[in-house]
Every structure is written in C-alpha cells, then in structure tokens.
Amino acid sequence: xxxxxxxxxxxxxxxxxxxxxxxxxxxxxxxxxxxxxxxxxxxxxxxxxxxxxxxxxxxxxxxxxxxxxxxxxxxxxxxxxxxxxxxxxxxxxxxxxxxxxxxxxxx
Amino acid sequence: xxxxxxxxxxxxxxxxxxxxxxxxxxxxxxxxxxxxxxxxxxxxxxxxxxxxxxxxxxxxxxxxxxxxxxxxxxxxxxxxxxxxxxxxxxxxxxxxxxxxxxxxxxxxxxxxxxxxxxxx
Numbered sequence: 001x002x003x004x005x006x007x008x009x010x011x012x013x014x015x016x017x018x019x020x021x022x023x024x025x026x027x028x029x030x031x032x033x034x035x036x037x038x039x040x041x042x043x044x045x046x047x048x049x050x051x052x053x054x055x056x057x058x059x060x061x062x063x064x065x066x067x068x069x070x071x072x073x074x075x076x077x078x079x080x081x082x083x084x085x086x087x088x089x090x091x092x093x094x095x096x097x098x099x100x101x102x103x104x105x106x107x
Numbered sequence: 108x109x110x111x112x113x114x115x116x117x118x119x120x121x122x123x124x125x126x127x128x129x130x131x132x133x134x135x136x137x138x139x140x141x142x143x144x145x146x147x148x149x150x151x152x153x154x155x156x157x158x159x160x161x162x163x164x165x166x167x168x169x170x171x172x173x174x175x176x177x178x179x180x181x182x183x184x185x186x187x188x189x190x191x192x193x194x195x196x197x198x199x200x201x202x203x204x205x206x207x208x209x210x211x212x213x214x215x216x217x218x219x220x221x222x223x224x225x226x227x
Contacts, residue, residue: 032211034212034213034214036214038146038152043202043217043218043219043220044152044202044214044217046213046214046215049212049213050213087151087152089152089213089214091211091212091213092211093211094166094168094211095154095168095169096142096154096168096211097154098151098152098153098154099151100150100151101151101152
C-alpha cells in the first residue's frame with residue numbers, strides 16, 4: 001500500500017499569512033495526488049486534483065504543486081474560513097489511501 | 108445536480124451489524140462506481156472499497172474485507188454498506204462518494220455521512 005505522510009500535523013497561523021502543507025508518498029506516484037478540505041461535521045471538499053489542477057468554485061488562493069513523491073498544498077493569505085483539516089489522497093494504485101491530515105488552526 | 112443522500116445515525120451494540128444506505132439522485136448509479144470512506148477524527152480518512160452497481164463487482168481494501176459488504180439496488184438508485192461484528196473500532200462517520208470517471212481518481216461528490224456509534 002502507498003503510505004502518504006502529511007506534515008506538519010498541526011499548523012498554527014495568523015489570518016493573512018501564507019502557508020504550505022506537505023504530503024510525501026512512500027513511492028513515486030507521478031501526479032496522482034488530490035487535496036481535500038474537511039471542516040468539523042462536514043464532508044470533505046475537493047480543492048486540487050492531480051497535484052496542481054484547479055477546481056471550479058475553489059478560491060484561487062489554493063494551489064498545488066509537486067510530482068513523484070513530494071507534494072505541496074499552498075494557501076496564499078489564509079482567511080478565517082480556511083481553518084480546518086486538509087487531507088491528501090492518492091489514486092495511483094489500489095487501495096486508495098489518504099494522508100493523516102494537517103490541521104490548520106488559528107494562532 | 109448530483110446528490111448522495113445517506114441514512115441517519117445508528118447506535119449498535121458490540122457484535123451486532125448495521126446496514127447503511129446512500130441514495131443517489133441526478134444520475135444513474137450504474138454509470139459510476141460507488142465508493143465508501145471511513146472517518147474517525149483521530150485516524151483521518153480510510154478508503155473501504157467500491158462497488159460497480161451495474162454488475163455488482165466489488166473491490167475492498169484488505170483491512171475491510173471481512174468487515175464491510177457493499178451492495179446496490181439499481182431499481183431505487185441506492186447503494187448499501189453492511190458492517191458486521193461491530194466493535195468500538197467501528198465507531199466512525201461513514202461516507203459514500205463518487206468520482207467523475209470509472210478509473211481511480213478524485214472524489215468529486217460526497218454524501219453527508221452517517222455516524223455509527225458502537226456502545227454497550
């Protein structure tokens with residue numbers, strides 16, 4: 001199984017700061033990584049597909065990059081509504097797997 | 108508009124089973140695989156498996172092979188997941204989810220989730 005390691009586990013920031021969240025795969029997965037935001041008691045929401053492809057309706061402050069084993073989700077100027085948990089997911093091979101998540105919290 | 112409407116919260120005793128439903132609207136469930144995902148806040152998200160409602164073919168993550176059974180009723184456009192021999196480890200929110208293609212990719216559509224609580 002492909003293991004996705006997300007870091008940091010928790011990131012404390014002030015609104016207006018820009019942040020980068022990391023997702024590292026246990027083997028090369030090309031660009032088969034997708035990013036989600038999940039708020040408490042809600043379903044996950046897709047933010048980025050295939051590492052860097054934008055999603056309709058998602059604010060432009062969210063962007064993704066990377067290929068192979070190292071991937072990054074960047075949020076330019078964090079807003080109050082962005083404080084939640086972020087997960088990466090790989091679709092390179094079955095079983096599909098998710099990272100353990102990064103919690104973005106208010107400093 | 109694609110929507111996935113899941114059944115309500117469940118409370119079960121250890122050792123029992125539960126069957127969750129996911130009713131699709133806005134499309135025919137035979138056109139796409141239906142996936143199920145487990146969420147526990149302290150453990151994150153786990154993929155359980157998928158079912159192809161067109162022919163009933165299923166694929167499970169090894170961890171859930173003996174725990175989950177996926178079925179579908181095309182006449183009601185509904186997918187189901189039965190969880191057996193429940194333990195406290197099965198206490199979680201379970202989501203049904205759909206991709207935009209038949210090959211593995213990203214989850215574009217999610218149900219609202221069903222909370223299953225296992226407690227004596």
